[in-house]
Structures are given as structure tokens and as C-alpha cells.
Amino acid sequence: MSQLLRKNIEAISPLTDDEFEYILSHFEYKKFKKHSFLVQEGNDVRCEYFVLKGCVKAYITDKTGKDFIFQFGTEDWWITDREAFFKKTKATHNVDCIEDCEVLGITLANREKLASEMHKYEHFLVMRANLGYVSLLKRIQSMIMEDAKERYEQFIEQYPKFHNQIPKSLIASYLGISRETLSRLYRV
Amino acid sequence: MSQLLRKNIEAISPLTDDEFEYILSHFEYKKFKKHSFLVQEGNDVRCEYFVLKGCVKAYITDKTGKDFIFQFGTEDWWITDREAFFKKTKATHNVDCIEDCEVLGITLANREKLASEMHKYEHFLVMRANLGYVSLLKRIQSMIMEDAKERYEQFIEQYPKFHNQIPKSLIASYLGISRETLSRLYRV
Numbered sequence: 001m002s003q004l005l006r007k008n009i010e011a012i013s014p015l016t017d018d019e020f021e022y023i024l025s026h027f028e029y030k031k032f033k034k035h036s037f038l039v040q041e042g043n044d045v046r047c048e049y050f051v052l053k054g055c056v057k058a059y060i061t062d063k064t065g066k067d068f069i070f071q072f073g074t075e076d077w078w079i080t081d082r083e084a085f086f087k088k089t090k091a092t093h094n095v096d097c098i099e100d101c102e103v104l105g106i107t108l109a110n111r112e113k114l115a116s117e118m119h120k121y122e123h124f125l126v127m128r129a130n131l132g133y134v135s136l137l138k139r140i141q142s143m144i145m146e147d148a149k150e151r152y153e154q155f156i157e158q159y160p161k162f163h164n165q166i167p168k169s170l171i172a173s174y175l176g177i178s179r180e181t182l183s184r185l186y187r188v
Numbered sequence: 189m190s191q192l193l194r195k196n197i198e199a200i201s202p203l204t205d206d207e208f209e210y211i212l213s214h215f216e217y218k219k220f221k222k223h224s225f226l227v228q229e230g231n232d233v234r235c236e237y238f239v240l241k242g243c244v245k246a247y248i249t250d251k252t253g254k255d256f257i258f259q260f261g262t263e264d265w266w267i268t269d270r271e272a273f274f275k276k277t278k279a280t281h282n283v284d285c286i287e288d289c290e291v292l293g294i295t296l297a298n299r300e301k302l303a304s305e306m307h308k309y310e311h312f313l314v315m316r317a318n319l320g321y322v323s324l325l326k327r328i329q330s331m332i333m334e335d336a337k338e339r340y341e342q343f344i345e346q347y348p349k350f351h352n353q354i355p356k357s358l359i360a361s362y363l364g365i366s367r368e369t370l371s372r373l374y375r376v
Contacts, residue, residue: 060329060333062333068329068332068333070325070328070329070332071325082318082321082322082325083322083325083326086315086318086319086322093329115311115314116307116311119304119307119310122307122310122311122314123303123310125314126303126310126313126314126317127274129314129317129318129320129321130270130274130317131274132317132321133270133317133320133321133324134270134271134274136321136324136325136328137258137259137270137271137324138271139328140258140324140327140328140331141248141256141258141281143328143331144256144258144364145248145250145256176332
């Protein structure tokens with residue numbers, strides 16, 4: 001299953017077998033049960049995670065206890081509280097498992113070690129960060145410009161797997177609409 | 189004025205005088221008049237720009253001709269159509285000058301040359317991309333969770349300079365509210 005990680009890196013930086021084995025040795029394989037936390041608000045953020053199997057959601061809880069989902073992560077996605085991870089501060093949001101998950105985690109120390117040792121890996125990191133930036137920017141554009149129906153259609157187009165994998169109530173939260181509104185769009 | 193660029197890079201990667209001079213030699217200094225375009229939809233995106241002076245806005249125009257501002261850039265900011273710049277495709281949005289501007293531009297070829305020659309510079313790029321990602325993610329969280337008043341207050345807090353520098357009608361567009369609603373918030 002670690003081949004998924006190799007494929008993810010090689011989409012940007014092709015690797016030899018030895019290089020990939022070396023990179024992989026800096027990751028730790030972990031299993032998480034449904035509802036358990038990869039990142040928990042107020043705690044240290046030990047790792048950045050690459051999802052091998054399953055699906056997670058990232059969300060903030062406001063003062064009234066309402067959850068706001070702002071990201072999903074499924075197979076082949078990277079997820080953590082990136083700010084807390086880099087700044088070594090406490091997490092300001094949660095990432096938990098919608099279903100049983102298997103992930104590869106890397107600590108900041110190992111990430112920086114790899115980046116300083118392998119220019120190829122640092123190149124991969126910079127390109128991945130740039131692509132992530134572009135994808136968030138598109139999401140902001142969509143939030144500003146599009147109505148609920150267009151955003152839902154875009155969601156399905158962008159994440160065809162998610163569409164079946166994630167409970168509709170969570171998709172509604174992500175899109176910032178009610179479960180009822182989503183049901184209406186879903187039936188159209 | 190190029191010291192602004194040095195300060196920006198050195199916030200992440202300290203440089204010797206020679207290293208900075210070498211980096212700077214890969215940038216071109218340009219002046220843009222108010223209303224002129226750094227990036228124009230449908231055109232090639234030649235450079236990524238670091239703003240030395242002035243203020244720019246990035247926006248998309250929808251089918252009905254309505255503009256949606258999704259980013260501002262002022263002194264000490266980097267701006268371009270990042271996706272088109274990296275993928276060498278045509279721009280999908282505009283970046284134009286709200287006032288007369290002075291910028292330093294770097295082509296993709298020069299950016300990649302510097303990154304491959306100087307590990308320090310690649311490290312700067314990866315950290316900058318990560319911080320940019322974090323800042324967009326916070327913006328998405330704010331768009332999902334906060335009402336117009338909270339978003340406006342956050343805008344003032346985050347960009348104290350912008351608050352005076354940018355016409356209120358443009359701030360209203362950025363916040364996704366009407367000019368009238370902003371006026372009400374502004375008076376409170």
C-alpha cells in the first residue's frame with residue numbers, strides 16, 4: 001500500500017527504488033479506528049499524515065459547539081493542522097476519522113531531515129505546497145462566485161469518490177448548506 | 189527598495205550579501221501605472237511578482253460581467269496567477285493595479301534555476317508556499333464560520349494597511365457583501 005505514497009511523490013519527483021525506501025523509512029504506519037483523532041484541538045501535532053485508506057474530516061468547533069467542516073482527506077491525500085505542525089504550536093482544529101483509516105505519518109524533524117538531505121524531496125514539497133495553495137484558492141473563488149448547486153456539482157466533479165464515501169450531512173456542512181438543501185440538490 | 193525583498197526572504201532563509209545580490213539578479217524591476225494589468229485573463233503569465241510599492245487586486249469576472257475580488261497584494265506580498273504560472277497555461281483571472289505600482293518580477297525559468305542552485309532558496313519557497321496555504325485555509329474557515337461583521341473585523345486586524353489604502357467598494361467585493369452593508373459595519 002506504500003506504493004500509493006511512491007506514486008504521489010513520483011507525480012512530481014521520480015525516484016529510484018533505494019530513494020523511495022529511504023524516504024519511506026522516515027514514515028510510520030498507523031491504523032486509526034472510526035471516530036478517533038489524528039489531530040485534536042489543544043494538543044501537539046506530532047505528524048503530517050498521508051492517507052492510505054479510509055476518510056478523515058478536518059473541522060473547527062465554534063463557541064456554541066457547532067462543527068464546521070472545511071476539509072476532507074481520503075486515499076492519496078495529505079492532512080494535518082499545518083500551521084500548528086510547522087510552528088510547533090497547539091492544534092486549533094480537529095482531524096478525525098469518518099471510517100477506519102490507515103495512514104503514513106511523518107514528524108516535522110523527519111520531514112526537514114529528508115528535505116535537507118534530498119533536493120528531490122524538497123522539490124516535491126514545494127510543488128505539493130503550491131498545488132495545495134492553488135486548490136484552496138479555487139475553493140475560495142467557488143465560495144465567492146457560485147451558488148449552492150454549482151458548488152455541489154463542483155464537489156462531485158472534483159471528488160467523485162467522496163460523493164459516495166462521505167455521509168451527506170458532512171458534505172452539507174462542508175458546503176455550508178443545510179442537509180435539506182443538499183437533499184433537494186441531490187434529487188435534481 | 190530591494191531590501192524589502194531581502195527582508196522577505198530572510199524571514200525564512202538568512203542570506204549573505206553575495207547570495208542576495210545573486211538572487212536579485214534573477215528578478216526584473218518594473219513599474220505599472222494604476223489600472224494596468226500584471227496578469228490578464230487569457231494571456232500567458234510571464235512572472236510571479238513581489239510588490240515593492242502600491243497595491244493590486246486579483247479578481248475573476250463571471251459571465252454577466254460581475255467582478256469577484258479574491259485577493260489583494262500590497263508592499264511585501266507575492267502575487268500572480270499561480271496555477272497558470274506553474275502549469276504554463278493561460279491566465280484564468282486578472283491582477284491589476286489599484287494604484288501606481290513598483291514590483292520585482294521573476295520568470296518560472298529563473299525561479300527554478302535559483303531553486304535548483306540554492307537549497308536555501310528552495311527552502312524559502314517551500315516555507316512561503318506552506319504559510320500561504322495556511323493563510324488561505326484560515327480565510328476559508330473565516331468564510332464558513334463568521335458573519336460579515338466578524339469577517340470585516342478580521343480583515344482590518346489582518347491587514348491594517350489595506351484598511352486605509354483600498355477603496356471601500358473593493359473591500360466589500362472581497363468580503364462578498366454589498367457596499368451598503370460594509371458602510372453600516374464601518375460606522376459601528
